[in-house]
Amino acid sequence: MSPMPPAPSPRPARKRADRYHHGDLRRALLAEAVRTIQKDGVEGVTLRNIGARLGVSRAALYRHFTDKSALLAAVAAEGFRMLRSETDAAFRPAQTPEGFAAMAVAYVRFATEHPSHYRVMFGGYLDRKRRDPELESEGPAAFQVLVDAIVTLQKRGEIVADHPLHVARFVWATVHGVAMLAINGLLMCADEQAVIAVTRYAALRLGSGVGAHAAPAPARDQ
Amino acid sequence: MSPMPPAPSPRPARKRADRYHHGDLRRALLAEAVRTIQKDGVEGVTLRNIGARLGVSRAALYRHFTDKSALLAAVAAEGFRMLRSETDAAFRPAQTPEGFAAMAVAYVRFATEHPSHYRVMFGGYLDRKRRDPELESEGPAAFQVLVDAIVTLQKRGEIVADHPLHVARFVWATVHGVAMLAINGLLMCADEQAVIAVTRYAALRLGSGVGAHAAPAPARDQ
DNA sequence: ACCTGAACACCGTTCAAGT
DNA sequence: ACCTGAACACCGTTCAAGT
Numbered sequence: 001m002s003p004m005p006p007a008p009s010p011r012p013a014r015k016r017a018d019r020y021h022h023g024d025l026r027r028a029l030l031a032e033a034v035r036t037i038q039k040d041g042v043e044g045v046t047l048r049n050i051g052a053r054l055g056v057s058r059a060a061l062y063r064h065f066t067d068k069s070a071l072l073a074a075v076a077a078e079g080f081r082m083l084r085s086e087t088d089a090a091f092r093p094a095q096t097p098e099g100f101a102a103m104a105v106a107y108v109r110f111a112t113e114h115p116s117h118y119r120v121m122f123g124g125y126l127d128r129k130r131r132d133p134e135l136e137s138e139g140p141a142a143f144q145v146l147v148d149a150i151v152t153l154q155k156r157g158e159i160v161a162d163h164p165l166h167v168a169r170f171v172w173a174t175v176h177g178v179a180m181l182a183i184n185g186l187l188m189c190a191d192e193q194a195v196i197a198v199t200r201y202a203a204l205r206l207g208s209g210v211g212a213h214a215a216p217a218p219a220r221d222q
Numbered sequence: 223m224s225p226m227p228p229a230p231s232p233r234p235a236r237k238r239a240d241r242y243h244h245g246d247l248r249r250a251l252l253a254e255a256v257r258t259i260q261k262d263g264v265e266g267v268t269l270r271n272i273g274a275r276l277g278v279s280r281a282a283l284y285r286h287f288t289d290k291s292a293l294l295a296a297v298a299a300e301g302f303r304m305l306r307s308e309t310d311a312a313f314r315p316a317q318t319p320e321g322f323a324a325m326a327v328a329y330v331r332f333a334t335e336h337p338s339h340y341r342v343m344f345g346g347y348l349d350r351k352r353r354d355p356e357l358e359s360e361g362p363a364a365f366q367v368l369v370d371a372i373v374t375l376q377k378r379g380e381i382v383a384d385h386p387l388h389v390a391r392f393v394w395a396t397v398h399g400v401a402m403l404a405i406n407g408l409l410m411c412a413d414e415q416a417v418i419a420v421t422r423y424a425a426l427r428l429g430s431g432v433g434a435h436a437a438p439a440p441a442r443d444q
Numbered sequence: 445a446c447c448t449g450a451a452c453a454c455c456g457t458t459c460a461a462g463t
Numbered sequence: 464a465c466c467t468g469a470a471c472a473c474c475g476t477t478c479a480a481g482t
Contacts, residue, residue: 025446041346047475057448059476064446068475124263124345128407162423169409170396170424177399178391185350187391201384202392204439209431217426247465269456279467281457286465290456 026064028054033075037116042125045072072120073132079117080138083110084145091149097158097211100149101203104175108199111179112192118183122176146172160214167210178202248286250276252296259297259338264347267294294342295354301339302360305332306367313371319380319433322371323425326397330421333401334414340405344398368394382436389432400424 032050040049047058047068054060065071090106091099111118120126126135147168153159160167181187182195189195208214254272269280269290276282287293312328313321333340342348348357369390375381382389403409404417411417430436 046473048473058474059449059478060447062447062476119346122402122406122408124341124406166420166423167427169400169403169420170427173399173403173424174392174396175399176403177395177397180344180402181391181395181398184344184346186344198388198391201388201439202395205389205392205431205436207431208436209427209429214427214430217423268454270454280455281459281468282466284457284466 025054025056025060029061029064029071030074030078033071034116037075037119042072042116042119042123069125069127069130070132072125073130073135075117076121076126077132077134077138079114079121080135080142082114082117083107083121084138084142086110087142088145091145095149095152097153097207100153100159101200101207103146103149104171104203104206105196105199107175108179108182108195112182112195115183118179122180143168143172158212160210160212160216162210162217166217171206171210174202174206175199247276247278247282251283251286251293252300255293255297256338259341264294264338264341264345291347291349291352292354294347295352295357297339298343298348299354299356299360301336301343302357302364304336304339305329305343306360306364308332309364310367313367317371317374319375319429322375322381323422323429325368325371326393326425326428327418327421329397330401330404330417334404334417337405340401344402365390365394380434382432382434382438384432384439388439393428393432396424396428397421 029050032053033045036045036050036053045068047061051058051060061068061071065074086106087103087110091103093099094102121139126132147164150159150164150167150171154161154164178187178195178199182189182198187195187198189198251272254275255267258267258272258275267290269283273280273282283290283293287296308328309325309332313325315321316324343361348354369386372381372386372389372393376383376386400409400417400421404411404420409417409420411420
């Protein structure tokens with residue numbers, strides 16, 4: 001039930017106190033990467049830095065990840081799992097327009113509470129050509145939560161009957177825009193509470209934009 | 223009238239064929255930086271790369287910019303001037319809700335046609351602490367075009383009477399979200415024409431979201 | 445099976461020196 | 464006034480070698 005599945009190969013914890021530094025260096029590298037981004041930004045993540053902080057050499061990472069960008073991809077994949085879990089938890093109980101607004105708030109809240117993850121997920125640090133399989137399934141899965149919510153509300157006649165994918169892209173763009181501007185400090189908001197206020201206003205206007213009373217899009221805009 | 227003001231110190235072109243490589247190395251560095259981002263991304267911009275392409279040493283930049291990030295800040299400032307010019311040109315003629323939609327399309331079109339500039343402007347490459355004066359005036363100036371358009375439409379009763387700054391942040395977040403997702407290839411759009419279609423749908427839904435018929439926000443969401 | 449240490453080809457920045 | 468060349472402290476990655 002936890003959004004974080006166990007490590008792919010759950011080696012048993014090391015049985016005797018050998019000289020190797022970690023029982024699960026892979027997990028430690030991942031956690032240290034997130035910590036470092038929080039402190040120094042993504043550019044602060046260097047193999048030397050995180051290696052030193054964990055007491056291993058700068059080359060130790062290559063036993064657990066193919067390279068540095070695979071480490072970042074793992075951070076992003078973890079982020080997509082968390083994001084999916086939190087947006088789903090916000091909408092699932094009520095499955096109403098109010099739940100939809102709650103999902104929007106949950107989305108932005110995830111970004112502001114986990115800016116390190118969000119920046120790696122959407123900051124352009126990932127090679128889209130790399131085709132990391134974990135990332136290619138987790139990203140669309142997170143988006144699917146939004147599409148599903150829209151389809152559910154459409155069935156109940158509580159949202160405009162445009163193509164669900166179009167509605168989803170529009171709503172996603174808005175919450176993504178608020179999230180990105182917020183964590184880059186461009187929203188001129190004093191604190192996270194102010195960001196939530198902006199998000200709730202955005203959710204309100206999304207509601208009047210895609211609510212059931214809105215006129216369906218003409219064919220050319222479908 | 224051009225969005226690009228002349229170089230700060232318009233030295234006359236070099237009079238005799240001396241051994242120094244450029245009459246206006248500053249401008250050449252800026253143009254080469256943009257070209258390089260287009261080809262290899264921001265991480266492809268290295269002083270060695272662009273120096274070599276211009277036939278100067280890697281340290282030559284320091285005669286014209288305080289450091290590398292000042293070069294990127296200049297790219298961003300140029301981008302904000304172009305963005306302001308193009309969004310203003312889209313709204314100013316009609317000053318109607320249709321003109322507002324045209325401004326949204328112009329915004330996204332700028333991002334997709336100048337992804338190098340847009341990425342530097344909003345990709346998190348700029349030190350916000352650096353307080354580049356050119357950037358600190360050009361950025362807000364571009365945002366002001368949006369606020370002004372909203373105030374104009376509110377005066378004519380063609381847009382909801384919420385606080386203009388709140389409406390502006392909401393609209394900005396949406397077009398910024400579309401722009402960012404588009405240039406990062408996350409919108410699953412085949413070509414730029416498809417991106418424009420997504421943008422026109424978003425503009426339509428922004429219209430039904432903030433149109434004059436929309437109920438004003440309750441006080442707590444102001 | 446997991447990690448190290450040295451080597452390699454990069455990077456931004458500084459600075460004395462050149463013209 | 465403008466630029467170079469060498470030096471410095473970094474960076475990711477590879478690979479033979481260690482245990």
